[in-house]
Amino acid sequence: MTKKNINIILKTENLSIGYKTKREDLVVASNINIELEKGKLIGLVGANGIGKSTLLRTLIKVQPSLSGLIHINNKDLNQTSVQELAKQLSIVLTEQMTSKNLSVYELVALGRHPYTNWIGNLSQNDIEIINRSLELVNISSLKDKKCFELSDGQLQKVMIARALAQDTDIIVLDEPTTHLDMYHKAYILKLLQRLTKETGKTILFSSHEIELAIQLCDTMIVMTDNDVICDQPCNLISEGIFETLFPKDLITFDNSTGSFRVSK
Numbered sequence: 588m589t590k591k592n593i594n595i596i597l598k599t600e601n602l603s604i605g606y607k608t609k610r611e612d613l614v615v616a617s618n619i620n621i622e623l624e625k626g627k628l629i630g631l632v633g634a635n636g637i638g639k640s641t642l643l644r645t646l647i648k649v650q651p652s653l654s655g656l657i658h659i660n661n662k663d664l665n666q667t668s669v670q671e672l673a674k675q676l677s678i679v680l681t682e683q684m685t686s687k688n689l690s691v692y693e694l695v696a697l698g699r700h701p702y703t704n705w706i707g708n709l710s711q712n713d714i715e716i717i718n719r720s721l722e723l724v725n726i727s728s729l730k731d732k733k734c735f736e737l738s739d740g741q742l743q744k745v746m747i748a749r750a751l752a753q754d755t756d757i758i759v760l761d762e763p764t765t766h767l768d769m770y771h772k773a774y775i776l777k778l779l780q781r782l783t784k785e786t787g788k789t790i791l792f793s794s795h796e797i798e799l800a801i802q803l804c805d806t807m808i809v810m811t812d813n814d815v816i817c818d819q820p821c822n823l824i825s826e827g828i829f830e831t832l833f834p835k836d837l838i839t840f841d842n843s844t845g846s847f848r849v850s851k
């Protein structure tokens with residue numbers, strides 16, 4: 588009998604992801620079996636075009652899987668309504684800014700949408716959650732600014748606060764460090780790490796910042812040409828997984844430092 592881990596919040600079984608065309612299925616990755624634990628920071632990495640966004644979009648039910656199962660909180664995703672899912676999972680996409688004319692407070696308040704009535708009236712409880720979300724991300728002082736007045740780094744924090752206000756067990760972010768400088772990439776990932784610890788939420792993000800993810804994540808999902816592997820960064824290093832990520836003619840992975848080196 589297999590051991591059942593009650594801390595598993597998201598699990599896939601023989602998941603196959605990709606795109607259906609009229610003629611055939613374009614399979615991006617198959618046989619994906621991952622288990623994500625509650626309260627962990629999980630980084631999804633892999634080369635350009637390997638299928639990170641496709642996997643994230645499938646996990647958040649924005650696109651259908653080709654086959655296999657996804658369970659969130661032990662419930663089949665196919666049996667979960669969009670309204671139900673919005674209370675379990677929030678999403679931060681890179682290019683999702685609809686209206687930069689909103690103030691920071693108004694944008695974060697949109698996170699309460701799954702809980703408010705059809706006019707969007709905020710209760711005292713909603714207001715407290717919004718203020719707490721602003722505080723957690725250290726942007727209370729920005730709350731009256733318009734979003735078009737913000738830098739990319741500030742805007743990313745606002746989007747994270749909006750996801751926190753949605754008050755879900757899981758937050759999924761697609762490339763949250765895009766457009767940020769080295770300092771702010773580290774800042775945002777460190778912020779995500781702190782949030783998992785302070786809120787107990789599970790945070791899953793995709794990124795090209797493999798070295799930062801190795802240092803900060805509890806778990807990593809690595810997509811290679813042949814496999815999708817989910818494990819602790821130290822185990823992935825000792826199994827030599829990062830060496831298989833890119834062609835070796837240009838860059839190699841140094842196990843001792845956990846970093847990539849360019850061949851000279």
Ligand SMILES: Nc1ncnc2c1ncn2[C@@H]1O[C@H](COP(=O)(O)OP(=O)(O)OP(=O)(O)O)[C@@H](O)[C@H]1O
Binds near residue numbers: 634637639
């Ligand atoms: N709408 C689509 N229809 C058909 N194929 C697609 C579609 N979107 C992406 N693909 C293909 O699926 C594969 C995986 O793409 P995906 O965007 O998931 O990769 P990625 O790892 O997120 O890439 P990157 O790191 O460059 O953002 C690629 O071969 C891509 O061409």
